[in-house]
Amino acid sequence: MKNSGTLKVTTPxxxxxxxxxVFDAPRRLVFDAFSKPELLKRWFGPRGWSxxxxxxxxxxxxxxxxxxxxxxxxxMGMRGVYREIVxxxxxxHMESFDDYPGESQxxxxxVEQGGKTTLTATVLYPSREVRDAVLKSGMExxxxxxxxxxxxxxxxxx
Amino acid sequence: MSPSxxxxxxxxxxxxxxxxxxxxxxxxxxxxxxxxxxxxxxxQPAISKHLKVLERAGLISRGRDAQRRPRRxxxxxxxxxxxxxEGYRQFWEGSFKRLDALLYEMKTKEKKGARTKR
Numbered sequence: 001m002k003n004s005g006t007l008k009v010t011t012p013x014x015x016x017x018x019x020x021x022v023f024d025a026p027r028r029l030v031f032d033a034f035s036k037p038e039l040l041k042r043w044f045g046p047r048g049w050s051x052x053x054x055x056x057x058x059x060x061x062x063x064x065x066x067x068x069x070x071x072x073x074x075x076m077g078m079r080g081v082y083r084e085i086v087x088x089x090x091x092x093h094m095e096s097f098d099d100y101p102g103e104s105q106x107x108x109x110x111v112e113q114g115g116k117t118t119l120t121a122t123v124l125y126p127s128r129e130v131r132d133a134v135l136k137s138g139m140e141x142x143x144x145x146x147x148x149x150x151x152x153x154x155x156x157x158x
Numbered sequence: 159m160s161p162s163x164x165x166x167x168x169x170x171x172x173x174x175x176x177x178x179x180x181x182x183x184x185x186x187x188x189x190x191x192x193x194x195x196x197x198x199x200x201x202q203p204a205i206s207k208h209l210k211v212l213e214r215a216g217l218i219s220r221g222r223d224a225q226r227r228p229r230r231x232x233x234x235x236x237x238x239x240x241x242x243x244e245g246y247r248q249f250w251e252g253s254f255k256r257l258d259a260l261l262y263e264m265k266t267k268e269k270k271g272a273r274t275k276r
Contacts, residue, residue, distance in 0.1 A: 007254060009247040014173050017246070021254055025261035033257055033264070043256035046249055132169050135246050 014128040017135070019121045027110040027117040031088035034108065040066075053077075060085055064093075080106075088112075095123075102130040164216065168235040171215035176200070177208050181217060181231060188221055188230035 008020040023030050033039045037054040044051050045068045052075075053067035063081040070076070077098035084092040088110055096103040105124040110117050125131035159167065171177055180194055195205040209229060212218045216235045221228040 007247055007251045009243050009250075011243070019250060021250075023254075023258065023261055025265050029261055029264045029268075033260060039260065039264075042260050043253055045253060047252045128169070128173050132166070135243065136165075 011131075011135075015125045015131055017123045017125075017131060019119070019123075021119050023117045023119065024115075025117060026115055027088045027112040030117045030119065031091075031110055035087070035091070044068075049076075058082065058085060100130070100133065102126045104130070104134075164235065165239070167215040168217065168239055171211050171217055172239070174208070174211075177212055180205075180208060180212065184218060184229060184231040188228040190226040190228050194229065 006022055008018075010018045010020075012018055033043065035056060035058050037056050040056070041051045041054050044054075044066070048071040049068045051066060052069045053065060056064045060082055063079060065079045066077065068076045068078075078095060079098075080093045080095040082091065082093045083105075084090065090107070090109045092105065092107045094103050095106050103126065107122045107124075109120045111120070112118075123131075125134065172181075176198060179198070183189060183194060183197070191202060191205060191209065194209070195202050198205065209218065212229075213220075216232055218229045219232050221230055
């Protein structure tokens, strides 16, 4: 199943990052995959990282706690508080990372059409500096991941 | 400037709506300071200050014409920002690829479940 290039990332304002992605499943299933720990553990996180702690209290005022562990044993923790939950239509939560200052607001909207779901996730950061720091760390991970893929491909080319 | 400092300068330059509007104007061709000042309710020195920031970030350069000194858009720093976004995109796309596989499995399970119920 090849469908790279379907994720769109835009920065409509100084403090936002917007992710848009289509999934080939009804939104009921996509919403579940985004909110049930046993499902989140199967996909959430960069390659080589696993979700070792995943607790979700899916209600307004409730929250979540995630800890990701990397291949070198490094851990990255994050937590959030739900502001709005309308399954399977939308959710709004505040999110923060243990190692970074600042809290961001994440609005996820799930739109279903013809059995496919379009997710639009808008992340609103407290300042441009925080947003840019996040983009920068994403670049480092992203670059590492593409080098991994390249390394996988090289034996096939040789 | 290091690549990281250059990226900081590019993002700082892009953070201002007037500067983004100037870049949008220059994307349709070079223009003099007077021409650039016209659509904005701003003095020429104020526009010149914005142009200096854009120039320092390498987003614009000056043309050869000594009298008009037209400014023009430089594409390379914008391409670097695109690369940056691409890294962030790949970070998430890795997760979403696994989610694709999981959703496929969930759909299949549901179909099977519906069949056995019948």
